[in-house]
Amino acid sequence: MPVSESSMVRVPSRCTAETARATVAFEITGYSLHKGLGGGKFLCSPAFSVGGYEWCIGYYPDGYEDEGSEGHVSAFLKLLTKNAEVRVLYKLVLVEPSSERSIGVSCKVPRVFTSENPCWGFRKLSAAEVESVYLRNDCLMIECEVSVIKESLDIHVPPSDILDNLATLLEGKIGADVTFKVKGEIFSAHKILLAMRSAVFNAEFYGAMRDKGAQDITVDDMQPAVFRAFLHFIYTDSMPPMDGLEDDDKREMVKHLLVAADKYAMERMKRICESMLCKSLDVETVATILALANQYHCNYLKDACIEFMLSSNRMKDVISSQGYLHLKRSSPDVIVDVLERAAKSCKI
Structure with missing residues (x-):
C-alpha cells in the first residue's frame, strides 16, 4: 500500500522574555531598639507588588538562625505569593545615603523563587561594619x-481572511436566496448580507413594506459590470481591481459606482468613489464630474472640482470643454458657485 504524503505546515513562533522592574526602599528607624531580637527573628517591610507577585524584604538584626550567625546581620528578598515559581534578578543592599556607599548582594544570573524556597539575599554581613558605616541617626x-x-511564547497569527471568504461566498452562490436580473445577466446574492x-x-x-415573496429583482438602471463591482464592494468592503481598464473607462466605472452607492445608501463606498474621482480630474472631465457631484450631494468632490477649475489658469480650457456646456445646461446654479468663488479669489 503506498504511503500517503502529508504536507508540513510551518507556523512561525518566538519565545520572548520581558521584565517587570521596581526599586523598593525599606527604612528601619530606631534601629538600636530592634537589637537583641535573637537569631532568626526579623523585621519585615510592607508587602509590595512587582510583576504580578507579592514580595517583602526581611532584615535580621541578629543574623539568620543558622550556626555562626552571631555578630552578623542578614537580609532577604522574600516571595509571598503562594504556589508560584518566579525567575528574578535582584540587588539587595544596605545604603549610606550621604556617600551613596552600599554593601550587599547583586545576582547577575536569575534566581528562582518558589513556595519551597521563597528567599534569596545575604546571610552574613558584619554587624560591626553595618552599624559603624551604614547606620545614621539610628536609622538603616x-x-x-x-x-x-x-517569558512568553508569541505564535504568529495569520491575518483575517473573512473578506476572502465572503468573496468566495459571492462567487460560489452557496446559500444565495435572492437573484438580480441586470440587462440579461443573473447575479445571486444573500439577503441578510445585503x-x-x-x-x-x-x-x-x-x-x-417588504415584498415577502420577492426573490427575483430586476435592475434596469445599472450595467452588469457596474452591478458586479457593486456586489464585490458589498461583500468585501473594497473596490474591485480595475488595472485592466483604461483611464477613461475606469473613471466612468467609478462614476457609475458613486451613483449606485448613493441609491443604496452606501456612504463609505460613496466617499471612496469621491476620493478616486478627485485624483482623476482633468480639464476635459472636471465639469462633468462637478455636475455629478452637485446632483448627488458630494460636497467634498464638488469643492475639489471647483478648486481644480480655478487653479493654475485652467478656467479657459475648462470653459471650452464639452463637459462645461453640459454643466451650464444641467446645473446653472453650480456655475454661479464657481463664479462667486472665482471673484473672491480674483482668479478670473
Whole structure:
C-alpha cells in the first residue's frame, strides 16, 4: 500500500522574555531598639507588588538562625505569593545615603523563587561594619531592585481572511436566496448580507413594506459590470481591481459606482468613489464630474472640482470643454458657485 504524503505546515513562533522592574526602599528607624531580637527573628517591610507577585524584604538584626550567625546581620528578598515559581534578578543592599556607599548582594544570573524556597539575599554581613558605616541617626536604609522575568511564547497569527471568504461566498452562490436580473445577466446574492450593508436593502427585504415573496429583482438602471463591482464592494468592503481598464473607462466605472452607492445608501463606498474621482480630474472631465457631484450631494468632490477649475489658469480650457456646456445646461446654479468663488479669489 503506498504511503500517503502529508504536507508540513510551518507556523512561525518566538519565545520572548520581558521584565517587570521596581526599586523598593525599606527604612528601619530606631534601629538600636530592634537589637537583641535573637537569631532568626526579623523585621519585615510592607508587602509590595512587582510583576504580578507579592514580595517583602526581611532584615535580621541578629543574623539568620543558622550556626555562626552571631555578630552578623542578614537580609532577604522574600516571595509571598503562594504556589508560584518566579525567575528574578535582584540587588539587595544596605545604603549610606550621604556617600551613596552600599554593601550587599547583586545576582547577575536569575534566581528562582518558589513556595519551597521563597528567599534569596545575604546571610552574613558584619554587624560591626553595618552599624559603624551604614547606620545614621539610628536609622538603616535597605534598597532592593527587583526584576521579574516573564517569558512568553508569541505564535504568529495569520491575518483575517473573512473578506476572502465572503468573496468566495459571492462567487460560489452557496446559500444565495435572492437573484438580480441586470440587462440579461443573473447575479445571486444573500439577503441578510445585503441588508447588513445597506439600509435600502434592509428596508426592501425586512422592512414593514417588504415584498415577502420577492426573490427575483430586476435592475434596469445599472450595467452588469457596474452591478458586479457593486456586489464585490458589498461583500468585501473594497473596490474591485480595475488595472485592466483604461483611464477613461475606469473613471466612468467609478462614476457609475458613486451613483449606485448613493441609491443604496452606501456612504463609505460613496466617499471612496469621491476620493478616486478627485485624483482623476482633468480639464476635459472636471465639469462633468462637478455636475455629478452637485446632483448627488458630494460636497467634498464638488469643492475639489471647483478648486481644480480655478487653479493654475485652467478656467479657459475648462470653459471650452464639452463637459462645461453640459454643466451650464444641467446645473446653472453650480456655475454661479464657481463664479462667486472665482471673484473672491480674483482668479478670473
